[in-house]
Amino acid sequence: MSENRGLIGSELRVINIGTPKFKEDLDLQNVESVQFDWRPPAGGNVKLLEALDYLQEREKIDEANQNVIKIIKDAHPFLVDIEPAINAIPGMHKKLILHSGPPVKWEKMAGPVKGAIIGALIYEGLATDQKEAEKLAESGEIEFSPTHHYDAVGPMAGVISPSMPVHVVENRTHGNKAFCTVNEGLGKVLRFGANSEEVINRLKWIEETYAPALKNALALTDGIDLKSITSQALHMGDECHNRNKASTSLFYREIIDYFLQTDLSKENLRDVTGFIRDNEHYFLNLSMPASKSSLDAAHGVKYSTVVTVMARNGFEFGIQVSGLEKNKWFTAPANLVKGMFFPGYNEEDAALDLGDSTITETMGIGGFAMGASPAIVQFVGGEVQDAIEYSEQMYEITVGENSNYSIPTLNFRGGAYGIDIRKVIETNILPVINTGMAHKKAGIGQIGAGIVHPPVECFEKAITTFVDIYKEEADE
Incomplete structure (x- = not known):
């Protein structure tokens, strides 16, 4: 008492x-x-709880996941060349246009994607104007495919056409390659659906002047170590998705001497080096294929529940899982990005979530490494503590910690990586993504930036499919 x-x-x-x-x-x-803030595992969904019960404490799954994160961590991507897509990307042909995200038909494509495809058809000389290009795109004569089906990635609309130069990134540990176009800079650019004469002329300059110059410079190197640049940049305030100031500067420092050793005229030398120097987002188009080459090497590991692709096309968000077949997508309607809009714009102007740049988060950088990039909150909104908390939270849904990409503000703890579909469903925590926002109309461009999460349905579909496939195998 x-x-x-x-x-x-x-x-x-x-x-x-x-x-x-x-x-x-x-x-x-x-x-x-x-x-x-407690919620029942799997949101209380009985079918998902049964799937979780079936997959828990499975030695084969845990071993497979450890194998996957070792492959990802050991990957060592180098920039080794730049070539027209039709020469570099296996399977590329003159009537093929690649786009970001999972498969999508022309009639359902977002405005910026349609605008970028129209621009690509004009750039390729397959159409003379927008009206003719749109008619060609609707005709069925042009094949559209996700960049991911061709070991490639592209920011925002993600469009890659046959003549566009692509960075060739080689994962020297595992021998596979990934590809990505050259970042055009900000303003009216193809990746946001702009297709004016100014945009086409810039693409032609990249093809005819910039790419040959970079190719000659790269021929003098043993490749540019992108893993090392990323690691350093995370200690200098980048997260290598939406903030690439340090990484672009580091790349510029690596490549400049090789440019100086080529026989470029003084005028061309100034133009090509200035193109990198004045484009703070240049490294994004290297960070993405570096991540892609690392993750592709880890796809196809039987029993693994680790995500190897996250991508969106302005219509749907899709994921792929290592232990399931290649190019098997689990999709759901794309979300609106929540964040900070440029003056004069609001949510009604924004396209739905768009682009392949979420490959960086799949790798464990980008939004997962926001804690390393306090300044990013000035771009996507929130406070410094929010960025740190996002990075901390991602340990709850991942398999390991990547000491190659450590986070200074977390006492140099290795960044969270290896998104596990089981943990996403169990904890109700979704991967965090920081991203730019495109206007829903082609050509207007970026109208803000913010934070977005994948639809939970992608993970629900993935885990139930995973259980169905492996249960069937166990019963045989």
């Missing part, structure tokens, strides 16, 4: 689980309390 009186008479310290209404009442009474 005396023990009960002691408890009743003592100062209350309350942990409130569930609805925050009770905490609000306690706050009004000046009672110290903590809100615990």
Whole structure:
């Protein structure tokens, strides 16, 4: 009895689980309390809970996942060349246009993607104007395919056409390659659906002047070590998705001497080096194929529940899983990005989530490494502590910590990587992505930046399919 009186008479310290209404009442009474944001695993969905039960404590899965993250961590991507896509990308042909995200038909493509495809058809000389290009795109004569089906990636619209020069990135540990176009810079650019004469002329300059110059410079190197640049940049305030100031500067430092050793005229030398120097996002188009080459090497590991692709096309978001067949997509409608809009724009102007640049988050950088990039909050919104908390939270849904890409603000802890579909479903925590926002109309360009998460349905579909396939195998 005396023990009960002691408890009743003592100062209350309350942990409130569930609805925050009770905490609000306690706050009004000046009672110290903590809100615990608890939700049942898998949102209480019985089918998903059964899938989780089946996949828990499976030695084969855990071994496979450890194998996958070792492959990813050991990967060593180098920039080795730049070539027209038709020469570099196996299977590329003159009537093929690649786009970001999972497969999508012309009639369902977002405005910026349609605009970029129209621009690509004009650039290729397959159409003379927008009207003719649109008619050709609708005709069925042009084949459209995700960049990921061709070991490639592209930011925003992600469009790659046969004549476009692509960076060739080689994963020297595992021998595979990945490809990505050259970042055009900001403003009216193809990746946001712009297709004016100015845009086409810039693409032609990249093809005819910039790419040959870079090719000659790269021929003098043993390749540019992109893994090393990424690692250094994370210690210099980048997260290598939306902030690439340090990484672009480091790349510029690596390549400049080789440019100086070529026989470029003084005028061309100034133009090509200035193109990199004045484009702070240049390294994004190297960070992406570096991530892609690392993750592709880890795809196809039987029993692995690790995500190897996250991508979006402005219509759907899609993921792929290592232990399931290549190019098997799990999709759901793309979300709106929440964040900061440029003056004069709001959510009604924005396209849905768009682009392959989420390959960086799949790798464990980008949004996962926001804690290394306090300045990113000035671009995507929030406070520095938010960026750190996002990075900390990602450890809850991943298999390992990548010491190659450590985060200074977390006492140089290795960044979270190896997204596990089981942990996403169990914890109700979705991967965090920081990203730019495109206007839904082609050609207007970027209108803001912010934070977005994949639709949970992608992970629900993946885990139920995973269980169905492996249960069937076990029964045979």
